[in-house]
Amino acid sequence: MAAFHFELVSPEKHLFSGDVESVVAPGADGQFTVLKDHAPVMTTLKAGVVTVAGGDGKVEKLFVRGGFADVNASGFTILAEQAIPLADIDVAKVDADIQDAREDIADATSDEARLAASDKLAQLQELRAAIGG
């Protein structure tokens, strides 16, 4: 299978750059797979897992929380709001964080704090769902 250039960047980090064979990304209107010579597409992403299949049969999975995907002739670029390799995520810690966030909501004294805490909870739950299990 032919390879194309793929890049995954988040505001804080350059997470992935290299030639790959296929990328599955969680588009706003559903998952889509990009192979070489894909038609130019620009789309927003929702939270989910990006699966990158490299040329040597290696598969890498990364969790992204929203962002943009830009497919053009020179390759495929994802601008993620936040991205974490799935391998780096500690399930137990996420569960603990969810618990913390729930308590934060219960303890919140101001509307603003409550909103921030429930935002955080929603994010964590997305993440938890993405890991599965």
Place this chain on the structure above:
Amino acid sequence: MPSLKDLRNRISSVKATQKITKAMQMVAAAKLRRAQSAAEAARPYAERMDSVLANLAAGVTAGGPPLLAGNGKDDTHLLIVATAERGLCGAFNSSIVRLAREHITRLQDQGKTVKILCVGKKGFEQLRRQYERNIIELIELRGVKQIGFNNADEIGKKIIRMFEDGGFDVATLFFSRFKSVIAQIPTQQQIIPAQIPSNENAPAVEGPQASYEYEPGQDEILSTLLPRNISVQVFRALLENAASEQGARMSAMDNATRNAGDMIKKQTTIYNRSRQAMITKELIEIISGAEAL
């Protein structure tokens, strides 16, 4: 004529100061490295964002959303002045404030309303004297060790909310661009309406660009991308600022250490000379006393 004890005290106090400035310089050097790598890590994203935005904006015909085209007015200006939380970093804060002040004077001469949003306490302290009434808010990032995208996003969202409520028409960001350890360039950048980077600087994209497919739709994408772009610009400014601050502090403290060294040398010479003089004087007294016998 200071006594020997005075001189000794003076030397030891300068030595203590020198130790502090030396330590601060080393701390700044360590922090600089971290800040610099953070600024570099953020660069690819901002560059990509620029090129995506340029691609998109090229396809927009007539107007577009207010964040891109402006709201047609030019009466109220918001100045976002990003400075450091701490002093002792040379002219870093002052030079940003000076640039902002020049801009304010220019705008006020044209009869425009000026609003100021301060990020960082030092800029606030300097601007407060003159423009107390114009400052609408101070955002402190004192407790923040490493600036994350969340911090910038918060500020970005605040700015956009204000824009949508009609709080201002044009927003300009003031910060210091990090060029090297010895050179930081105070910079102003208009973020609302967005200034679309010309495609020349963006990574070259070959092939037909007109046949882009947009999902969900071009307008929806643009309307999520533009607010995000504001946050990204703020983020970039904050990171550049953080690196510049440490660079400025490092060279300021290097200077201070060197000055302290010079002063110690000078004071030591004076100390030795007056000690010699005293000994000579005592000897003369003894000898002339002995001769008188």
